[in-house]
Amino acid sequence: SSKTKQESTQPQTTQESKNKDFKVGLVTDVGGINDHSFNQMAYEGLQRAAKELGVTVNVIQSKKMEDYVPNLTNFAQQGYNLIIAVGFMMHDAVEEVSQKFPDTKFLIIDSEVTDRPNVSSAMFKTEQVGYLVGAMAGLMEKEKVGKVKGTNTIGVVGGMQIPPVDSFIAGYQQGAKAVNPDIKIIINYTNNFNDPAAGKQMALTEISQGAEIIFQVAGGTGDGVIKAAQEKNVYAIGVDADQSYLAPDHVLTSAVKRVDVATYDVIKDTLNGNFKSGIVYFDLKNEGVGIGKVNKDVPQSIIDKVNQLAQDIKDGKITVSDKVSK
Amino acid sequence: MKNLLKELYIPVVAVLIAIIVGSIIMLITGFNPITAYISLFIGAFGSVNNIANTLAAAVPLILTGLGVAISFKAGLFNIGAEGQYWIGAIVGVWIGYSFTGLPWYIHIPFALIAAMIAGGLWAGLIPGLAKAYTGANEVITTMMMSYIAIYFSHFLLEFGPMMEKGGTIPQSPVIKESAVIPFLIQNTQLSYGIFIALAAAIFVYWLMFKTTWGFEMRAVGYNQRAARYAGMNVPLNMVLSLGLSGAFAGLAGAVQMLGVQHRLYDSFTSGYGYTAIVVALLANNNPIGVIFAAILFAALGTGSQYMQLNAQVPGQMADVITGLIVFFVAAHRVAEVIKGMFAKKQKKEAEA
């Protein structure tokens, strides 16, 4: 942030000073900005907005659930124009505070607050991208290419059984089954977003049960899943961000959820007077979700097929449910 | 006056040292310590609202702190207040949303008392009986029961019996209006729960120091053998004091649910049960002291949130400062060390 300051000491136009007066506050949930997940990505979007738009930004990381309301309130009382609440756990807090500060704009990530004119809800159709990576995994198993030996078994390591995790998993199930009806999908949760050592063992367990491609939807815990895949020479699928860089040979692809983009876009729109209340969906169509870098082992035929499925989803030919089936 | 100064000298110097060390770390890492500390203080006590939020944050700490203090006084190490808190929260919320048509003066006490009983059983039944009759170390059992309680809450909320019907979010329904402990100051988190906490502290003080039961618990806590020789039932007292300890942690959970959250969320930990240990120890297990220790921690909590906002000190750095303050408050004798260093220096100078 010291860099932005230096830049903004350059000769100012009125636009720049107006932007600088526009204050954006971000309140993380208890995961904090190191969560390797939505808090972190929202924060990155915020940083980008500060850099590119010159708006003033500020962050409070909540320590307890009881901090949500005071933190949102403090921002509002200090005249912040837009307050971003990250995570569905802040739903009730946003409802409460937004009512008390009708002139302040709010953005909530991953939760639907529909009845407030000053609240925008960013919802991600992560089931769509889950579907695509599931399909890719299913096809890899079917065609036994790359490191796949053909157990026709894939796995998931989830963090907690909460909607933002489950929507990915739901899509994954449907996508895999759609292209490979006999496929076996092992689903486990670690109940933890910050225990990569447990994530690794959970993945190793799934691998021992035959899984050859494991989708991690577990924040920091997922780092261990990728490590396990690397060690056992199978594939992992990254989540939220493009995680290919963590293990280029062993990350099949990533189910990307562009919370950063959503955050940046809403800041930009609000700055330009285009704040939209109600739910804003981020999906394949508006590139709010998407597939990350694809592993070189994946044959073009499978990539084509997945792209086709993506198109079908965009066209509404396929609808993906966000409910995990047993 | 001179005596008072002498007594204040050590804690004041301890906090000062914590502040200085914290300042050094902040300076190294590029933050302005003065702004940081000012906003820490303002955040905790700078306005009626901030004071209210600090007090609100103190409520669960007072109650869990009392719970832990009871067990410590009775010579038992209940480190599972976290789990008892969750059980109290679960029961409190469940009663809060599943009973309709009760007037508030029945609904609230019903929920609170049930939560106390549940928390009490959680601590007293397994850890208490195991300790009393098999000698199983309560440090382990209460800790394990804590994890079990947290998984139990996951079980209830994640597509379990307490999950809000028709929703996808793992959270309970909102409690009924009649079960809500109303806010004391609007736009803050402070509910009438603060009075429950204060009353509880006074009650526990009275119980521990004025009643025969408290007499027994303390006797068992200080010297089990002498208690037994005096005809007291030591195992029973262990079970009861762990139970009582759990009851207050359970009460904390329910008061927090009825007064602040109004529903149960799926979460990892509240952290109150662990902070409560430090609160109780700082208060030397004195129920009245617990109030002040809890407020200190609450102030550090609310203040550090505010410090992020107004001094741009990241939340992680706030933890660093909190850790330092607690460290030096505990190691208050560092003040003597420093005094000794000065004395030596003066002596040397005098000699020279």
Added chain:
Amino acid sequence: MKEIFLNPQLWAATLAMATPLALPALGGTFSERSGVVNIAMEGIMLIAAFFAVVFAHATGSAWLGFLGAIIVGLIVALIFAWAAVSLTANQIILGMAINIFASGITAYLLNTMYGFTGTPTDTPMLPTIDIPGIKNIPFLGQVLSGHSVVVYLMIIILFISDYFLFHTNLGLRLRAVGENPEAAETAGIDVIKLRYLGVALSGILSAMGGAYLSIGALNSFNPDMTSGRGYIALAAMIFGKWTPFGSFGAALLFGFATALSMQLQNTAFSKNIIMMLPYILTILALVGVGGKSVPPAADGVPYTPKK
């Protein structure tokens, strides 16, 4: 059910999950045997986990990372010892303070040093070891061979710890100090020095446990990645009656229950009920074996030398 127990991964995971518990549990044994309750092991593990990555990445050597982590862990332990032993401060409060501090400082440094993408992906990892003879034995090889070198190191340390504590003069003195510091002092033993030693050993071993998590099992650091293992280790040490083999056994039990819950998650039960398994098993075992374990008599009691 049978195939679960025949799955070597169950047993391999048991060992892997037990290691980061056993190391601090062994450390805690030393510290508590000398009379100091070191609840700061959780924080020391976390700090060590972080600095293991820092040093490993900076030097390009995982072993130097491991060494660096140990040194940092030792320094934190000595600071703790200074306050707990020399200044006779309340050991539990100090420990908690260090844990809060550790959680903050590691996450803070992580962000400032490496940004938000996490620690560098080219951080070296400690090697895994294939045991020549055992490696190729069908079931046993998969269970016992191929673990991180830290796992084997832990086993070696386990034996050394037991030997040190119960078969050396220094071990005898250490135990004496934890039982009755006054008696030890009258026998001419420097109580303070030995308590520093006990805490220092707990710092070193906790640091190894922390480094195992970051550069043994993985090659990255995540905030709060110890996830309470320092506390569970303390429980394991108590369960193990303050003995090295006991602590190791309790850590194994816990590792086994965790590994089992991983295997069982997809059964008819709710996964959250299955996840309670390690904790329930621990209580049952404790009650079953007549859990009475008597701590060192002066455990947690600060001592001021007579003079």
Added chain:
Amino acid sequence: MSAILEVKNITKVFPKVVANDNVNLTVEKGEIHAILGENGAGKSTLMNIIYGLYKPDSGKLIFDGEELNLSGPHEAIEKGIGMVHQHFMLIPVLTVAENIVLGAEPKGITYDRKKANELIREISQKYHLEIDPEAKVKDLSVGLQQRVEILKAFYRKAKLLILDEPTAMLTPQETEKLFEIMRELVKQGMSIIFISHKLEEVLEISDRVTVMRRGKTVGTLNTKETNEQELANLMVGREVVLRIEKSEYKPGDVVLSVKNLNVVDQQNVPKVKNVSFEIHEGEIFGLAGIDGNGQLELVEAIMGLRPKKSGNILFYGKDVTNFTTRQLYREGISYIPQDRQADGLVLDFTIAENLILREYKDPTYSRYGVIQYKKVYENAEKKVKEFDVRPPEYMLKARGLSGGNQQKVILAREVGYNPKLLIAVQPTRGMDVGAIEYIHKRILELRDKGAAVFLVSLELEEIMSLSDRIGVIYNGQLMDVLDGKTATREQIGMLMAGSRFDKTTLEAR
């Protein structure tokens, strides 16, 4: 003769008291130098200074012609000073050998168990202090623990041996044995400082006696030229009654009746074997025996603190075998346990609270579960005065009292309620003559009022001077019950050692 130790003008001030006030003392080579003094006179403090545990505020020590400037006990040990502390400095969970060699283990990194055991066996044989080096100290009787303490000093090759109240917990036989050893040691050139409250012991064993009072040395006498009365008076600073005047023995109804009592310990080893006896109103029934022969188990079984295997306990004819401890108290039984600090008191409670440790539920002190502290304090004020607890501040924690005064608090609690039966175990352990005189007086008063007293003591003197009838226990069996008036030391001693006698054999000797 030259001096091994010279203490010159030593002063030691504790926050509240001057424990040593300009103390001077000379110990000659090869002498046994006794130190006498009331509880709290400053004896232990002085010894701790000599041993390097405390640093004196002023004054100096000259040991073997060389000025000592001790930085800690390890230096004192090196110079050749050994000390057996009044309160044992042992580690119960360690073995005898480990305790002895601790801090001065056989050379090497590894603890050489074999060598250590061997060394201990050697010195224990040399000094006739038999002990099993592998036994855990916690399993030893007090007498044996004492032995371990002494061996510790021998092992370190002491030139000067300090024995701080070593006989307080020994049986007469053990004491006699200790004296033999002391004499032998002195012959070998060792010098000994011997502290005891028992005047006859001091007269028997020492060459010279130094008397301390309130931190000062009030005189050094040649033992041969003094007597009990003179020493007692010098110590206390007033005339002391050494002989107890006992009123006539008038037994009444049977109060306590123990019938065929059997008690086993946790390992199912029999500890009390088929013991039967009765105690009457107005009677002191003394139980003599060497420590560890089942006395404790017997008393604890009677008091409901230990399960009984078989047998009955009747109290005024009522079967109280299965009564809880509290029920027994309510019947009118009082109990002074052996270990005042561990069993008798809650040291962190105030004196006032300790005075109602049993009666807090009594309607006098509580109503509806609420303690009436006003009543509690009224009671405390009265008791503290009546039993001369010093200082008479009942809001003080019991921890802050000297052992003698702690014992008075227990006495006030147990005797103060006019029990029908008082069970007193070792009621005068470690007390000075003044305090013993007082406690004995109160116990006799109780008897004269018609109560029954069950006195368990290791001190034969105490048993013989107080008891109307004397039971002797050996190995869990009640060997015999003798008439207190006619029983002799020898008779009792033989029984304590386990040999039954009949008058003929005794006379034949």
